[in-house]
Amino acid sequence: MTATIEDVASKSFDYIICGGGTAGLTLAARLSEDPNVSVLILEAGGANIGLTDILRPASYATILGNPQCAWDYTTIKQRGSKDTTHKWFRGKGLGGSSGVNFMCWIKPAREEIDDFERLGNPGWNWNNFEKYIHRTEGFITPPEEQQRLMHLNFDKWDMGTQAIGYPATMQEAELKLQETMVNAGIPLAARPSNGDPVGTYFAPCNYDVRTNTRSYATTAYYLPNKDRPNLAVLVAARVNRILPSSDGGLVFSAERVEFEYGGELHTVRAKKEIILSAGALKTPQLLELSGIGNPNILRRIGIPTKVDLPGVGRNVQEHMTVSISFELRDDVKFDTFDILADPEVLKKHLELYRTGTGLFTTNVTGFTFATLHQITPRADEIIKAAEDKIMKNAASYPPGLLEQYKISLERLRKSAGCEIIIFTGMMTPYPNPVEKGKRYVSMVAALNHTFSRGTIHSVSKDPAVDPEFDPRYLEEEIGKLYLQVWVEMVKFARNLKNVSPLKDMITKEHNPGPDVQTDEEIATWIKAVMSTTWHTASSCSMLPQEMGGVVDPQLKVYGTENLRVVDLSVVPLHFAAHTQAIVYGIAEQAADIIKGKFQQPHVAAAAA
Template sequence: MSNVSGIDKVSGQSFDYIIAGGGGCGLTLAARLSEDPSTAVLVLESGGANLNDPELLHAALFGSHFGKPQYDWAHNSVKQKHLNNRSVYFSRGKGLGGSTAINFLGYCKPPARHIDDWETLGNPGWNWEAHQEMLERIERFQPPPEDIQIRSKTDPSAWKFGRNGQLLVGIPSIQDGELKLTEAMENAGLRPAPQPYNGDPNGWFWCASTCDTETYTRSYSTTAFYLPNKDRPNLSVLTDAHVRRVLTQPGAAGNLTATGVEFGYGGDIHSVRATREVILSAGALKSPQILELSGIGRNDVLSKIGVPVKLDLPGVGENMQEHMALAMSWELKNEFP
C-alpha cells in the first residue's frame, strides 16, 4: 500500500517528518510535505489501511461504522452530571482517513468572523482570507446537474469553492421532500444564508457533501491525498502502528525537543527518529493522550498514572468540548404523502 515493505524499513530509522496519525490532517500534511522530493516523510497510523473498502466508500452507509473496532475507536465519556448522569459516546475514526472515513460526509464552512478571531487573538495571517485560499487549493467542486439547479433555484456559480483540488465536493441530489422543507422554512420566516460557503452561513442552505457525485462514493483524505501520492519514494505510511509516546530531550529554558516517537507494532515496541519535526495528528482525543504519556501535561494527572513529568503543561487534555446533535421527528397525518 506504500513504499514501506515491512517494519524493518521503519524501526530505528530516521525521517525528516514523523506524523502520528493518518487521518484527515495527517494524510493532508503528508501529501503537502512530500511534495519536496528531498524530504522523507513517515506516517504512523494505529488502525488498518481499509483501502477500497465498500463499507467506507458507499456513501449511503454513513453511520454503519460506529462501534465497529475496525473503523471506530468508540470512546465513551465519564458520566455527565448535567446529562442525567449519562455517558456520552464519542465516535472517532480508526484507520487511514481517520474520521473522514466514517463521518456523515457533510461539508460546511464556518463564519468568516470566527476565523478572523484567530488573527485577533495574536496569530498573524490566520484569517478568513487565508483560510479560504487554502481550502480552495484542495477542493474540486462538482456543480449539481442543471435540472436540480432549476428545481432548487440555486446558482452554484456564486458558491465559493475551488475547482481543481483533490477533495471532491458536491450536492449529490435534491429530493422533492427537501424542496418542500425549504418552502416551509421560507414561510416560517427563515431566510437562506447569504454566503454559506464564503463566510456568512447564517440561515438555511444546501449542505455540500464530500462525495463523488458521479459514482456516489465517499471522497476523503485517503482517496484525495494518500492514494494519488502513495508511490512517492519519499512518503512512507505504516498502518497498525500505535504511537505510544513522543521521545524528547531537554532543551533551552526548560523546553523539550522532540527527537522521535515510540510505537507498538505486531506486539513489539519500536522507535523511529525525527530530524526535523514530530507532528501529532491523532485527533482531539488521542493527541493529548500521546502528550500525557510522553510526560507533557498536568502534574497531578501524570503523577496519578505513574508517568514521570517532563513538562508541566496544565492545558493538555483539558476543556474538551463536543458539539451535540438533537433530532426531533413528527408523525404526519395520513392526508400528507
C-alpha cells in the same frame, strides 16, 4: 501500498506524523511534495482502502460501531445530562473521521475564523483559511436542472483535490422541508460557503458524483501520492509516546517516536520534526504520556514532568444535538432511512445503488444556521442573563476563559449559532420508539456556541488505556443558563409542524411527543436524550501560554523545539459548522508553516 515494519523500525525520517487521519494525510501529502524530505505516517488503525462501507454514501449505520472503521470511545457519566455516558465514535484507519462522518462540507462564519486571530494567533483568519481550503476543494457543479430545483445560485458562491458536490439523488420532499424553513422566517442563505452562512440552504458534501462514492482524505491525499518514494505509511502502529533527545537541554527536543506494532515496541527517529495529528481525543493523551502537561495530572499516573504545560487536555468544547421527529403521512411519496430496517427493502436499495439511484445515493444536505433573534423573541432576555452571569463570575475563571466568553457573548447577539439539520428518518427514537412501517423526518437542533468546558486527561501510564473524556455537558452555571437557548431551538423546531408545507406532510409529532410541553419538561427531555455531532475540539488550544494555550501560532508545543500539533485540538474557540473542512484548512496552512512558505502577518489585537 503501505510500509512494512522493516521499512520503519529504527530508521530515520525528516518528519514523523502520528496519526493518518484527515489532518495527517493532508499534511503528509503536502510535505512530501518536496522530494528531498522523507515523511512517515504512523496510524493505529488499518488501511481500509476500498472498503465498501466507507466508500458507499449514506451507510452511517454500518460504519459507526464497526470496529474495523471506528473507535468506540465513551465519555464518563455526565452530571449535566442525567448521569448518562455518551458514545464518541471516531474514524479508525487511514482517512480518520473523514471516512466515517456524515460527509457534510460546511464552513463557519467569516468572523468565527477571524476570532482565532483575535485570541492571539496572527495569520489564523478567514482570508487565509479560504485560500488554503481552496487547495482541498474540487467542486463539481450539479446539472442546471438540479440547481434550479434546489435554489442554488452559484454566481454568489466561491468554491475552490477533493471532490465536493451534491449527491446524485435529491427528493422533492427535501425541497418542501426547506420551503418550510423559509415560511417559518429563515431566508435562503446567500453565500454559505463564503463566510456568510446565515439562512437555510442545501450544503455540498464530499461526494464524488462521478463514481457515487465518498471522497475523503485517503482518496484525495493518500492514494494519488502513495507511490512517492519519500512517503511511508505504517498502519496498525499505535504511537505510545514521544521521546526527547538525551542531551539534557532546557527545551524539549523531540527525537524519537515509540510505537507498538504486532505486540512489540519499536522506535523511529525524526531528523527534523514530529507532528501529532491523533485528533482532539488522543493528542492530549500522547502529550501527557510524553511528560508534557499539568504536573499534577502526570504525577497521578507516574509520569515525570518534562514540560510544565497545564493547558494540555483543557478547554475542551463540543457541539450537542437533540432530534425532533415527525411521522409522515402514508400517502407522502418520500423514501426515508427508516425503510432500510426492512431487510428486503435494504437489499433493493443496495441493488439500486449499483445503478446510481436509491437511498445510498443521497446524503444529509438540508441545513439552517440561524441567529438567536431569528429563533426566539426571548433572545435579548437570554443574552442579558448570560452577560450578567459571566461578569458576575469573571474573577473566578481560569486564565484566558473570560476572553473566550466575551467573544461568545458577541456571537450570541449576532452570529448564526443555532443549527437545524434536516434528517430524512428517525434520528433519536426517544422517548417514543419507531413504529413498524412508519416513516419519519427529523429536525436536529444542534447547539454550537456553548459555554461548557471539559477535559481530556490520561488516567494511566499505559498507552492502551483510553484517557478520561469529560465534556462536562451543561455543568457550569453559565452552561446551565445556555440550556435556555437549546429549549428555544426545540420550541422553534416543534412549531414547524404548524408551517406549510411540512404540516401537510405529517400526521403528528412523534418525539418529544405530547407529554413534553413546558420549558422545564423540554429541558428535562433534552438532558435525557441529548447526543453529539462528534465535533470535539480545543483540547490542545492554540492560545498564548498565559491564557492556557498549548501550541503557538506556528502550532509548536510550548516548551518544545520541534514538536507540533496539527488537528482539531488546536482550535481555540469552537465555531458553528461541521468540522471536517476546518481540519483540512488547518492542515494545509500548517504545511506551509512547516515548509517556511507562510507569510506571517501583523499581530491582531486580542479580545478586549
